[in-house]
Amino acid sequence: MASRHVVAAADEIPPGGRKIVNVRGRQIGVFNLGGEFFALINVCPHQGAKLCEGAILSQLVSDGPGDYRLERQGEMIRCPWHCWEFDIRTGQSWCEPNDVKAKTYNVTVEPGGTLAKGPFKAETLAVAVERDYVIVEM
Amino acid sequence: MSASEAMARAASTVGAIDCDLHPAVPNAQALMPYMDEYWREHMLRRGLDSENYDLMAFPPAAPINVRPDWKPQTGLPGSSLAVLQAQALDPLGVSFAICNVLHGAQAVMSEDLSAALCRGVNNWVAGELLDRDPRLRASILVPQHSGELAAEEIERLAGDKRFVQVLMLAMAELPPGRRQMWPIYRAAEKHGLPIGLHAGSTFRHPLSAAGWGSTLLEDYVSYAQGMSAALNSLLVEGVFQKFPDLKVVLIESGVTWLPASMWRVNKTWRGVRSEVPWLNRLPADIIRERVRLTAQPLDAMDGEALGRVLDQLGSDDMLLFASDYPHWHYDGSDPVPPGIPPAMLKKMMVDNPRATYSRL
Ligand code: FES
Numbered sequence: 001m002a003s004r005h006v007v008a009a010a011d012e013i014p015p016g017g018r019k020i021v022n023v024r025g026r027q028i029g030v031f032n033l034g035g036e037f038f039a040l041i042n043v044c045p046h047q048g049a050k051l052c053e054g055a056i057l058s059q060l061v062s063d064g065p066g067d068y069r070l071e072r073q074g075e076m077i078r079c080p081w082h083c084w085e086f087d088i089r090t091g092q093s094w095c096e097p098n099d100v101k102a103k104t105y106n107v108t109v110e111p112g113g114t115l116a117k118g119p120f121k122a123e124t125l126a127v128a129v130e131r132d133y134v135i136v137e138m
Numbered sequence: 139m140s141a142s143e144a145m146a147r148a149a150s151t152v153g154a155i156d157c158d159l160h161p162a163v164p165n166a167q168a169l170m171p172y173m174d175e176y177w178r179e180h181m182l183r184r185g186l187d188s189e190n191y192d193l194m195a196f197p198p199a200a201p202i203n204v205r206p207d208w209k210p211q212t213g214l215p216g217s218s219l220a221v222l223q224a225q226a227l228d229p230l231g232v233s234f235a236i237c238n239v240l241h242g243a244q245a246v247m248s249e250d251l252s253a254a255l256c257r258g259v260n261n262w263v264a265g266e267l268l269d270r271d272p273r274l275r276a277s278i279l280v281p282q283h284s285g286e287l288a289a290e291e292i293e294r295l296a297g298d299k300r301f302v303q304v305l306m307l308a309m310a311e312l313p314p315g316r317r318q319m320w321p322i323y324r325a326a327e328k329h330g331l332p333i334g335l336h337a338g339s340t341f342r343h344p345l346s347a348a349g350w351g352s353t354l355l356e357d358y359v360s361y362a363q364g365m366s367a368a369l370n371s372l373l374v375e376g377v378f379q380k381f382p383d384l385k386v387v388l389i390e391s392g393v394t395w396l397p398a399s400m401w402r403v404n405k406t407w408r409g410v411r412s413e414v415p416w417l418n419r420l421p422a423d424i425i426r427e428r429v430r431l432t433a434q435p436l437d438a439m440d441g442e443a444l445g446r447v448l449d450q451l452g453s454d455d456m457l458l459f460a461s462d463y464p465h466w467h468y469d470g471s472d473p474v475p476p477g478i479p480p481a482m483l484k485k486m487m488v489d490n491p492r493a494t495y496s497r498l
Binding site: 061062064068083094096 | 376377411414420
């Protein structure tokens with residue numbers, strides 16, 4: 001069964017921000033997209049680069065040659081090695097969304113007061129009742 | 139042809155559609171009756187009626203451009219309809235053959251003269267070939283350095299359904315995907331005419347990306363490289379998105395280079411596609427859907443390797459049968475290269491040409 005891990009205080013990762021955390025020996029990137037949190041494994045499915053350390057960018061959209069638009073700003077991550085792009089919400093690669101995906105993890109935000117009742121694992125964090133915390137399930 | 143020879147054939151050519159046949163305009167004099175009045179006098183004033191308008195890319199006397207047993211006693215190879223019928227159409231038994239006249243009309247510097255000469259060649263094709271043998275169909279030569287004039291020529295001839303394609307040389311002043319060329323594609327798409335990109339060049343730049351070669355050998359090998367660049371230009375500039383019904387046929391540039399080229403464009407696209415956000419599918423998938431190739435020459439390697447490379451094309455719909463008469467790519471009487479996988483072979487003789495050339 002998946003266990004729940006407290007990885008950060010919610011206000012440590014502002015909107016547009018990210019934090020790379022360690023959960024059970026695995027590196028995970030936790031992202032805040034406008035108040036919603038998402039987590040991806042920090043390993044690119046292509047050749048293993050630290051995916052979550054790449055540039056956070058928009059989705060490029062075009063209706064045809066010469067048409068250039070940005071959508072979903074700040075919701076794509078570009079691998080630092082070969083520039084493949086991944087959707088931070090789903091882990092899907094832009095180029096081959098059904099075949100090439102980065103692993104995602106469920107993320108929730110819970111108040112410290114609830115967490116005090118457990119069960120959860122806060123390996124590196126002391127939990128204070130008055131703050132909200134980001135929980136990754138793994 | 140003997141019965142055993144017929145048995146040994148990879149596929150019967152009887153009833154097939156020959157997608158690349160090269161009749162030749164005998165000389166500029168032959169064009170004169172087919173030119174507009176103004177340009178006929180222009181040719182006379184400048185002495186242009188005694189020029190030969192051979193494309194540098196296809197020197198007619200070079201052995202590679204005419205098989206020894208097809209070499210006529212006089213005149214240019216392909217310039218006699220009777221000989222062409224006796225050496226190609228009759229023995230192969232094809233139902234249709236698409237004439238691609240290779241002519242300097244497409245390469246001359248003046249856009250207006252180029253347009254006038256293309257009109258002359260196209261009129262000559264209609265009068266001297268299409269009117270005389272019901273098996274013949276043809277490509278429209280266009281002054282390809284002017285998108286507007288080229289589109290006008292397409293409009294002028296579109297009513298004649300015996301013209302089934304627009305012919306362009308792969309290498310010209312601009313890579314073919316550039317927007318200045320789009321009037322050609324707009325007109326071609328509107329009339330159901332595929333763009334036939336033929337190996338060759340108007341010599342505005344070296345045939346090799348490494349610079350001017352010293353020999354025909356270098357130039358000839360470079361045609362495949364030029365075709366690959368031309369295809370990339372069409373893809374990347376978004377011609378296939380802009381003109382969703384347009385098909386492109388790569389003619390006489392070999393086939394076996396394409397799988398490696400598709401792999402490379404796919405791989406590079408994944409990393410740098412942000413330059414061209416309209417290119418929103420794997421480039422190789424677009425190629426498989428919209429690009430066709432004539433299968434002579436194939437640039438075939440021996441034995442099983444060919445089957446493996448052709449499997450990597452990933453589609454049985456892409457190859458089109460072609461004799462490439464009178465160019466010298468094969469000997470004997472069988473223009474179908476050996477070793478093509480059976481499923482591909484079955485479709486390339488008739489089904490694929492029919493699906494490609496909707497006006498046939
Ligand atoms: S390792 Fe990420 S794109 Fe190659």
